[in-house]
Amino acid sequence: MNNRWLIRGLALVIAVALVVAGYNTWQRYDLEKEHRGMEIAVAYNEVAELAELQESKKTGELLTDFGREGVTTVLFKEDTPQTLVNRGEFVVGTGQEMSTFKPGLIPAENFRPNLTYLVTDQNNAWERVRTNMQAKHLPMHAGQAGDGYYFISTPLTWDRLDAFGLGFPVKLMETMAREGFNILVQPKTWPQVTVEEIAGVFKPLYNIPRLAGVLFNDDKLPGYGYEESKVLFRAIGEQLDKMGVPLVQIEFTPQRGFGSVARAMDKQVVRLHTISKGEMDEYTPSKAMDRYLLAATDRNMRVLLVRFFSGVEYPDQLQVNRNFIENLSGELVEKGFEPGKASLFGSLNVSRFSIAAISLGVLAGGILLALMLLPYRAALVLSGAGVIGWLALTGAILFSTEWLVLSRKIMALAAVIIFPTLAIVWGVGEKGLSPGRAVLRLMQISLLSLVGAALMVGLLADVGFMLKLDQFAGVKVAHLIPLFLLAAYFFFYIPRDENWLEKLVRTAKHPITMGIAAAGGMLGIILLIYVLRTGNADVGAVLPFEQQLRNLLQDLLTVRPRTKEFMLGHPLLLLLLYTGYRDVRFMPLLVLGAIGQVSMVNTFAHIHTPVVISLLRGFNGLWLGILGGLVLIALWKIGRHYWKRLPEVK
Numbered sequence: 001m002n003n004r005w006l007i008r009g010l011a012l013v014i015a016v017a018l019v020v021a022g023y024n025t026w027q028r029y030d031l032e033k034e035h036r037g038m039e040i041a042v043a044y045n046e047v048a049e050l051a052e053l054q055e056s057k058k059t060g061e062l063l064t065d066f067g068r069e070g071v072t073t074v075l076f077k078e079d080t081p082q083t084l085v086n087r088g089e090f091v092v093g094t095g096q097e098m099s100t101f102k103p104g105l106i107p108a109e110n111f112r113p114n115l116t117y118l119v120t121d122q123n124n125a126w127e128r129v130r131t132n133m134q135a136k137h138l139p140m141h142a143g144q145a146g147d148g149y150y151f152i153s154t155p156l157t158w159d160r161l162d163a164f165g166l167g168f169p170v171k172l173m174e175t176m177a178r179e180g181f182n183i184l185v186q187p188k189t190w191p192q193v194t195v196e197e198i199a200g201v202f203k204p205l206y207n208i209p210r211l212a213g214v215l216f217n218d219d220k221l222p223g224y225g226y227e228e229s230k231v232l233f234r235a236i237g238e239q240l241d242k243m244g245v246p247l248v249q250i251e252f253t254p255q256r257g258f259g260s261v262a263r264a265m266d267k268q269v270v271r272l273h274t275i276s277k278g279e280m281d282e283y284t285p286s287k288a289m290d291r292y293l294l295a296a297t298d299r300n301m302r303v304l305l306v307r308f309f310s311g312v313e314y315p316d317q318l319q320v321n322r323n324f325i326e327n328l329s330g331e332l333v334e335k336g337f338e339p340g341k342a343s344l345f346g347s348l349n350v351s352r353f354s355i356a357a358i359s360l361g362v363l364a365g366g367i368l369l370a371l372m373l374l375p376y377r378a379a380l381v382l383s384g385a386g387v388i389g390w391l392a393l394t395g396a397i398l399f400s401t402e403w404l405v406l407s408r409k410i411m412a413l414a415a416v417i418i419f420p421t422l423a424i425v426w427g428v429g430e431k432g433l434s435p436g437r438a439v440l441r442l443m444q445i446s447l448l449s450l451v452g453a454a455l456m457v458g459l460l461a462d463v464g465f466m467l468k469l470d471q472f473a474g475v476k477v478a479h480l481i482p483l484f485l486l487a488a489y490f491f492f493y494i495p496r497d498e499n500w501l502e503k504l505v506r507t508a509k510h511p512i513t514m515g516i517a518a519a520g521g522m523l524g525i526i527l528l529i530y531v532l533r534t535g536n537a538d539v540g541a542v543l544p545f546e547q548q549l550r551n552l553l554q555d556l557l558t559v560r561p562r563t564k565e566f567m568l569g570h571p572l573l574l575l576l577l578y579t580g581y582r583d584v585r586f587m588p589l590l591v592l593g594a595i596g597q598v599s600m601v602n603t604f605a606h607i608h609t610p611v612v613i614s615l616l617r618g619f620n621g622l623w624l625g626i627l628g629g630l631v632l633i634a635l636w637k638i639g640r641h642y643w644k645r646l647p648e649v650k
Helices: 003-034 044-052 059-069 081-086 095-101 123-135 158-164 170-178 195-205 229-243 258-264 285-298 317-334 352-373 376-397 401-427 435-459 475-493 500-509 514-532 544-557 563-579 584-603 611-642
Strands: 037-043 073-077 091-094 116-120 141-144 150-154 182-186 211-214 247-250 269-274 303-305
Touching (some): 003 352, 003 611, 037 044, 059 317, 081 158, 091 095, 123 195, 195 229, 247 258, 285 317, 401 435, 401 584, 435 563, 435 611, 475 584
Parallel strands (some): 037 073, 073 182, 182 211, 247 269
Antiparallel strands (some): 141 150
């Protein structure tokens, strides 16, 4: 077959795949566009703690004030012995302590000095805690004490009871709901979970009005690690379905078993962001505001759990927190969110045939890359293997849901490796370009790279990926492999008038000078930092000046670009296009310049980020990078004028 017709055929396949991917992406965009309902939540126990510091305010009155400022939702954590005591419902202590508190209160036949006793004069509270402990099969005995008191005794210590949880204050939650607040509940995990226990624990919550969601307290959900965990997770999902509420996912808090319950509920999940109480000491109101707003706009968080500022630097803590909530609510409205109830993603119907079609486009890109990198026969052999692999995956995804998810991840990873590599191999030549043509070529390279991003987004268009129940796999691999492929290709095949094997032998015999060692070491350090700072979570260290720059760009551009794109990758690639790649002296420019393209494409791998945000991030990085590259070209010209050792641009 004529190579020209082969390339045209492959380009046509890619074009068709882009159309299919575009349709999938448009469906995702429609979901994101309608996903605007937002809740601002506070924890009831934390409001109670703040109310204790205000002599003129009770907890209910304080919540009413916060409601006027914008709070829509109250979170109730499952009761512990301490919260029962704090609310004045129970006295909790050992038998010995109870005998001191009120001698003769516990009937003699039920008295044991080492047992833990929960004593109350409120029949409803006693019934609530007793029923919860029975539902969880916790060892206990309940009865009536003297003088109108009720007691529950258990061999469990205070700490063990605290770990299990003792139910929810249903009457109090109903009161808050009547005041117009949504209600979130956060149960604890307990041992020896059964389907009957799950039903017993959730049954008291069935009729709570304005119940908005359930989030779990511990690092594993009830039933995780059991042989029948699938049955137990399905039972939890069924209970939440009966209540008509979503499962709430806490950002940055992995919980084992969460994904299984979420899938059992058909992915009816709301994402929550908060700042932990331990972190709050490090945050000013303005810094916390930035974090909450970024979570809402960039990561689809639809419940913001607000913690209170309580340091000595805030003499009027109540006013500081009221102002913060009012400002946060106002900013969210200004950004187009609708305070009230958190919205859920609807269904995203992506056919398996569309996944196969997009995957075929990725394969076509891989064949094009193979034709550019390898001898013709080797490229054909590799392409044949790719076709066989695509056929096998396609057959698997048509009949298996598990293979469908795996296939999506494999082909998405291939897309973000293939197309940035293909774009730079195509776009970078040995001959330098004028500044204007270099800018045009950089834009063309970026568009070709973004073909990989478009195919990846189409492949991963699924609510599971949008909610981070599934994630793009191979983030660091996707950032590194294109750099290695490009370095190998340009090292061995450019300049083209030298045999690659002779070049390898000559390079191996070449002495390593201090300059080469220093340059290699510096390049290695940069690449190490680059790898450490890649991923779905930003785990890399951020320098103080860089954080200030990020904040400035966020304020000016609404969506800040990635530092490694506009300050490193794009400018250096533009400079390389201006100088041309002629030999290994230009290798640092090539490798570091490629980082911009790789990073730009991988930005779209954050599927939990709205696609419009990713587009704006990439666009801002590109135009700022072009400006930086033009500055570098000007400096190169000036340097060339004064330092003749710089290579002359051909």
